[in-house]
Each structure stands twice: as structure tokens, then as C-alpha cells.
Amino acid sequence: MSSDFLVEIGTEELPPKSLLNLSEAFREEVVNRLSGLKLNFGTVSSFASPRRLAVVVRALDPMTPGQETVNWGPPKSVAFDQSGMPTRAAQAFAEKNNCPLTALADMVEHDGKQEKLCHRASQPGQSTTALLGDIVSGALAALPIPKRMRWGTRREEFVRPVHWIVMLFGNDVVNTQIMGLPTGNRSRGHRFHAPNEIVIDSPASYCQQLKQAYVLADFDERRHLIREGVHAAAKKAGGHAAIDDDLLNEVTALNEWPVPLVGHFEARFLDVPAEALISSMKSHQKYFHVLDDSGKLMPIFITVANIESTDPEQVIRGNERVIRPRLSDAAFFYETDRQTTLAKQRESLRSIVFQAKLGSLFDKTERVASLARALSERTGADGALAFRAGELSKSDLVSEMVGEFDDLQGTMGRYYAIHDGEDPEVANALFEQYLPRFAGDIIPTTRTGITLAIADRLDTLVGIFGIGQPPSGSKDPFALRRASLGVLRIIVEHKIDIDLRAALNLALTQHIDTSTLVESADHINKQVLTYMLDRFKGRYEDEHIPAEVFQSVAARQLSSPLDIHLRVMAVHTFNQLPEAEALAAANKRVSNILSKQIDLPDGREVNQALLVEPAEQTLATTLMELTGAVGPLLETRDYTNALKELAKLRNPVDQFFDEVMVMAEQSEVRMNRLALLQKLQALFLNIADISLLVPAK
Numbered sequence: 135m136s137s138d139f140l141v142e143i144g145t146e147e148l149p150p151k152s153l154l155n156l157s158e159a160f161r162e163e164v165v166n167r168l169s170g171l172k173l174n175f176g177t178v179s180s181f182a183s184p185r186r187l188a189v190v191v192r193a194l195d196p197m198t199p200g201q202e203t204v205n206w207g208p209p210k211s212v213a214f215d216q217s218g219m220p221t222r223a224a225q226a227f228a229e230k231n232n233c234p235l236t237a238l239a240d241m242v243e244h245d246g247k248q249e250k251l252c253h254r255a256s257q258p259g260q261s262t263t264a265l266l267g268d269i270v271s272g273a274l275a276a277l278p279i280p281k282r283m284r285w286g287t288r289r290e291e292f293v294r295p296v297h298w299i300v301m302l303f304g305n306d307v308v309n310t311q312i313m314g315l316p317t318g319n320r321s322r323g324h325r326f327h328a329p330n331e332i333v334i335d336s337p338a339s340y341c342q343q344l345k346q347a348y349v350l351a352d353f354d355e356r357r358h359l360i361r362e363g364v365h366a367a368a369k370k371a372g373g374h375a376a377i378d379d380d381l382l383n384e385v386t387a388l389n390e391w392p393v394p395l396v397g398h399f400e401a402r403f404l405d406v407p408a409e410a411l412i413s414s415m416k417s418h419q420k421y422f423h424v425l426d427d428s429g430k431l432m433p434i435f436i437t438v439a440n441i442e443s444t445d446p447e448q449v450i451r452g453n454e455r456v457i458r459p460r461l462s463d464a465a466f467f468y469e470t471d472r473q474t475t476l477a478k479q480r481e482s483l484r485s486i487v488f489q490a491k492l493g494s495l496f497d498k499t500e501r502v503a504s505l506a507r508a509l510s511e512r513t514g515a516d517g518a519l520a521f522r523a524g525e526l527s528k529s530d531l532v533s534e535m536v537g538e539f540d541d542l543q544g545t546m547g548r549y550y551a552i553h554d555g556e557d558p559e560v561a562n563a564l565f566e567q568y569l570p571r572f573a574g575d576i577i578p579t580t581r582t583g584i585t586l587a588i589a590d591r592l593d594t595l596v597g598i599f600g601i602g603q604p605p606s607g608s609k610d611p612f613a614l615r616r617a618s619l620g621v622l623r624i625i626v627e628h629k630i631d632i633d634l635r636a637a638l639n640l641a642l643t644q645h646i647d648t649s650t651l652v653e654s655a656d657h658i659n660k661q662v663l664t665y666m667l668d669r670f671k672g673r674y675e676d677e678h679i680p681a682e683v684f685q686s687v688a689a690r691q692l693s694s695p696l697d698i699h700l701r702v703m704a705v706h707t708f709n710q711l712p713e714a715e716a717l718a719a720a721n722k723r724v725s726n727i728l729s730k731q732i733d734l735p736d737g738r739e740v741n742q743a744l745l746v747e748p749a750e751q752t753l754a755t756t757l758m759e760l761t762g763a764v765g766p767l768l769e770t771r772d773y774t775n776a777l778k779e780l781a782k783l784r785n786p787v788d789q790f791f792d793e794v795m796v797m798a799e800q801s802e803v804r805m806n807r808l809a810l811l812q813k814l815q816a817l818f819l820n821i822a823d824i825s826l827l828v829p830a831k
Contacts, residue, residue, distance in 0.1 A: 562582070
């Protein structure tokens with residue numbers, strides 16, 4: 135009869151930022167090991183709090199299924215002599231399988247080809263209880279823990295010291311050892327509200343018993359209660375809570391019995407940029423900030439206490455006392471930074487290395503400024519403003535504020551630029567240069583910001599590739615993948631008509647004088663261009679566009695991201711037309727035929743007088759008509775409608791291949807028909823190589 139299984143690993147406080155990942159990984163590892171033993175089970179739940187990781191498996195089989203082993207031996211003709219007596223081969227088979235010679239005659243089976251000796255043996259299943267210790271130990275050993283620790287005199291290693299293990303199968307304790315500790319049924323509740331041991335009756339009662347001991351073991355339940363509690367507290371205080379999911383997860387991982395409390399800070403701190411105050415509250419104190427109806431920061435914060443205090447006001451006062459010096463520091467940094475200008479701060483960049491072979495951050499701003507001015511002709515930005523933004527782009531990195539809160543890079547640059555009297559376009563560009571920061575993030579909106587964001591990323595890309603340190607495997611210390619995706623997103627979504635090959639050449643020009651490039655500029659350009667355009671693959675996979683659609687466009691070896699994108703979307707639309715499959719197959723056939731004709735010159739004209747078959751005449755006429763119709767569409771990059779026009783070729787092409795012998799005996803006729811196919815291929819190649827839409831066999 136199946137039973138529920140519970141395992142709880144009791145520890146010292148676990149790292150809050152990795153708790154959720156550890157919990158999910160623990161569950162997955164247990165499930166994988168149970169499945170590997172072919173055990174049947176029902177739903178599997180994971181639980182995680184600051185001092186525990188737990189998994190409950192419902193309706194787990196008590197035994198693994200029995201197994202039958204099959205050993206094939208020699209053919210019957212080899213196993214027995216003419217008189218039917220076992221040969222030495224049969225005797226060896228009997229010894230190997232521990233069976234009597236007299237039984238061999240009854241062990242002959244047909245394997246589908248011939249009769250052979252066959253020994254079958256049944257192995258009984260194993261007790262699940264006997265296997266659970268190894269299952270849990272293996273799951274814990276496989277958890278993604280970058281750095282494990284030892285404690286006391288033990289040799290066992292884990293992310294934090296382990297103090298108790300609960301393992302129950304049904305109502306019974308699974309007696310084994312995990313992490314050098316004996317398993318049992320004794321857990322522990324809240325460190326302060328219920329410090330004594332708790333005897334867990336069964337896996338089914340686990341959550342309720344912990345709840346009675348002031349522990350909400352279910353991570354999702356705690357997160358929901360915190361979210362609702364924080365929103366309610368903010369509403370009661372007259373505002374709206376701004377809840378960041380990462381912070382919410384971290385706070386959930388820090389609390390076993392969460393109690394939201396509202397605190398206040400002096401309104402004078404609101405003179406400091408809101409982003410700095412929020413960063414201080416989030417990073418140092420794990421507080422949620424509160425906004426008014428207009429979206430402005432209020433002098434209110436919400437903390438989540440891990441205790442139900444008899445005097446909550448004292449807890450609030452303690453938190454207010456702690457946050458005051460933090461906000462005072464932010465105010466001091468802000469005031470100190472504004473006593474100089476970004477232009478003066480820029481000089482400090484000379485002593486900060488960007489990359490040993492690529493110079494200082496000051497050198498980088500020199501390159502980025504020149505590149506931004508050069509790119510402004512294609513992006514529509516003012517060249518002088520783009521150059522100025524490039525010069526000041528990294529100055530805030532040496533400010534006191536960014537030194538303390540590195541997530542404010544760019545944000546403080548914008549504030550300080552406004553304070554210095556810089557053009558608003560320049561100020562906004564200092565913030566927008568880092569956009570997008572992650573998948574789904576916003577992109578720059580100002581022309582100067584767009585230009586600076588592209589220039590900064592291209593400079594990094596050509597520089598790192600230029601010194602021979604491209605990304606390898608999972609190692610990408612300069613975030614070149616993200617930089618490439620950012621450039622592509624900005625260009626495509628803002629419909630910027632820019633040739634990436636030419637832009638990379640401009641970027642490389644800024645590096646030529648440094649003599650640090652390990653390859654020729656042309657070679658590096660090709661490397662970076664290929665790397666960047668390959669990032670399109672992942673983008674289109676996320677949009678569920680088949681890989682062969684992108685490959686059909688990539689085969690054209692284009693270098694304008696916007697043009698590539700327009701073609702990909704057009705081919706994707708074409709690929710869903712009823713004519714697409716037949717035309718792709720026909721183009722594949724044409725490609726195969728033409729690839730073998732080494733004597734056929736490119737652009738050979740079709741001689742109308744040599745078109746003797748009605749089907750080839752029809753195809754030639756249709757090609758001529760469509761060439762005229764498609765031309766204007768190609769000029770405006772209306773590739774979608776161009777391919778819709780070319781879809782009209784399906785019937786003429788099908789008829790041509792059904793009725794016309796391409797490789798005619800007469801040389802003139804054969805070459806003319808090949809020229810006709812060349813015209814057909816070229817018409818499609820104006821957009822993409824649709825022969826690649828045919829799935830590989």
C-alpha cells in the first residue's frame with residue numbers, strides 16, 4: 135500500500151537569495167531519483183523556510199517493481215550435439231546462469247532469427263524504505279551549491295550546518311543517516327515563538343504542525359501573505375506599495391512567520407533622488423517603499439518582521455533608527471557629488487582600468503564619444519550632443535553614490551548632468567546608455583540615448599573580440615551576449631536603417647591606433663558581425679519562429695539588422711501560405727540542379743525563341759510579370775507582399791517540372807532552360823533562400 139514520504143533538512147539560516155532555487159532543485163533531484171527506480175508516486179511538494187528544506191511525496195510505492203533478467207546463450211545447433219546432449223558451450227552457459235544441465239532442453243527460445251538458449255530470472259523489488267537514505271543523500275549532493283562548508287569536527291559539507299533530519303514514510307520513521315546525523319521525526323518550530331522540538335506525526339500533518347509552531351513552511355503561501363500584507367499596510371498608510379519580485383522572494387526567504395510593519399523617515403530625505411533612497415532601503419534593510427497617487431516616493435517604508443512582537447511599536451522604532459543613518463549617508467553622498475561636475479569627475483577615470491589591453495575607462499569614453507558622433511548620421515541624433523554624452527558616459531562611476539550603490543550607474547549620471555546644466559538629451563542619454571538591462575526591459579527613447587547605447591556596446595564588442603577574448607561556453611565576463619541582443623533590439627524596434635558591418639568598422643577605427651588587435655580589422659569585423667547576428671536565433675526561437683526561417687535569410691549574408699528582421703518576418707508569413715511547401719521544394723530542386731552546372735554563367739539571358747514547351751513559356755511570362763510587380767515592393771522593403779506575389783509561381787513551377795525536361799539533349803535548349811531556372815532562383819533570392827525551408831532529412 136502506498137504511503138506519503140516526508141524529508142526535512144533542518145539547518146542554520148540558509149542564504150536567502152538562493153533558498154528558492156535550492157528548494158526547487160531539491161524537489162527535482164528527489165523526483166528524478168524516484169523516477170529512475172520506476173517508483174510510482176502522486177504529487178510532490180517542496181517547502182522552504184530560513185531554517186529548513188523539505189519535500190513531501192504523496193502516495194509513494196512501498197516497493198520498487200520486480201525485474202526480469204534475460205540472458206541469451208548459444209544457438210540450439212551449437213548448444214546440443216546430434217544426439218541432443220549439451221555441448222561445452224551449453225555447459226558454460228549453465229554454469230554462468232547457475233542452472234542444471236537437465237533444465238537446458240526447456241530453455242530454448244526463438245529470438246526472432248533462430249532458436250537459442252535463454253535464461254530468464256525474476257528479481258524481486260526492493261523496499262522503498264531501504265532506498266530512501268541513498269535517494270535523499272544523492273539529491274543533497276547534487277544541489278547547485280557553489281561553495282559548501284564544513285562545521286564542527288564533521289567532514290560532511292553543505293551550504294549551512296545541518297542540525298536535524300526528519301524522514302517519515304507514512305507514520306513510520308525511516309531509520310538511516312543523512313549528513314552524519316540520525317534521521318527521526320523531531321523538527322523545530324520558530325526560533326523564538328516555539329523553540330522546543332516538535333514531533334511530526336505524519337507527512338500529511340507536517341505543514342499544520344509547523345504552522346502551530348509559528349512556521350509557514352510553504353514558500354508560496356508566505357510570499358502571498360507578505361505581498362497582501364505589505365499592500366494592505368501601504369494602503370492603510372495612504373499610499374501604494376512598490377513590490378519588486380526579487381526583493382519579495384528575498385524577504386520571503388528571510389521570514390518564517392512574517393509580520394509587515396509600517397515605519398517612517400524624515401521628509402527632508404526626499405530631497406535626495408528617490409532611486410538612491412529606494413536602493414538604500416532595498417539593498418541594506420530589505421524594506422518595501424511606498425508611493426503616493428502621483429507615483430512619488432513617500433517618507434514611509436514597510437519592513438517585514440520575523441516575529442509577532444508584543445510591542446510592535448518598539449520594533450518599528452528600531453527599524454526607523456537603523457534606516458536613518460543609511461539615508462543620511464545617501465544624502466551626504468548626493469551633496470558631496472554635486473560639489474563637482476561630471477566633466478571634472480571624468481579625469482578620475484584615467485586611473486580606472488576598463489580592460490588591461492584596452493586602456494582605462496577614460497580611454498573608453500574617448501572611443502565611445504567619437505563613435506557616437508560618427509553613428510549619429512544613421513541614428514538621427516545630434517552629433518555634438520552624442521559626442522558630449524559619450525565623453526560623460528562613465529563619469530558617475532567614480533561618484534560617491536554609485537560607489538555605494540552600483541545599481542545607480544546612469545541614474546545618478548542623469549541627475550548630476552541636469553545639476554551641471556548639461557543638455558537634457560545628454561542627461562537622459564547617460565541613463566539610457568544601459569538600456570535594455572535585461573530581457574524584456576525598456577529600450578532608449580531619445581536619439582542621443584539610442585546612439586550612446588549602441589556606441590558603448592559596439593566599442594566593447596570589437597575591443598574584447600579584438601584582443602582575442604570572445605565569450606566561450608558559459609563564460610561571458612563582459613556580457614557580450616546581452617550587449618549584442620541590446621543593439622539588435624534597439625535597431626529593430628526603433629527601425630534604424632544601419633549597416634552593422636559599417637558600424638563595426640567605425641568602432642574598429644577607434645581601436646586601430648592602440649595596436650592591441652590580435653587579428654586584422656576585417657577578420658574581427660567578420661567575427662563580431664557573425665556573433666551578433668547569431669543572437670537573432672535565440673530571439674526568434676522565443677517567438678516560435680522556426681530556425682529554418684532565419685537560416686533562409688541568414689544565407690543571404692546581410693548586415694542590416696532591420697533588413698534581416700523584415701525579411702525573417704516576411705518569410706515566416708510566407709511559410710504559412712499553402713503554396714510555401716511546394717515552392718520551397720521546387721527551389722531546393724532548382725538549387726540542386728544549378729549547383730551542378732559549373733559552365734552556366736551568372737545572369738544569362740533567356741532566349742524567348744528557344745522556349746518551345748507551353749509550360750516553359752508560361753513560366754517565363756509569369757517570371758517577367760512578377761519581376762515587374764515585385765521590384766517596387768523590394769525597393770520599399772515590403773517583403774511580405776513581395777513573397778505573396780511570388781507565391782503565384784506555384785502552379786507555373788509545378789507545371790514546368792511536370793512537363794519540361796530541363797536537361798534536354800540540345801545544348802542551346804538545355805542552357806536556356808537552366809537560365810530560366812536561374813531567373814526563378816534569383817527572384818526569390820532577392821529576399822531569402824527559401825530552399826532552406828525544406829526540412830533536412
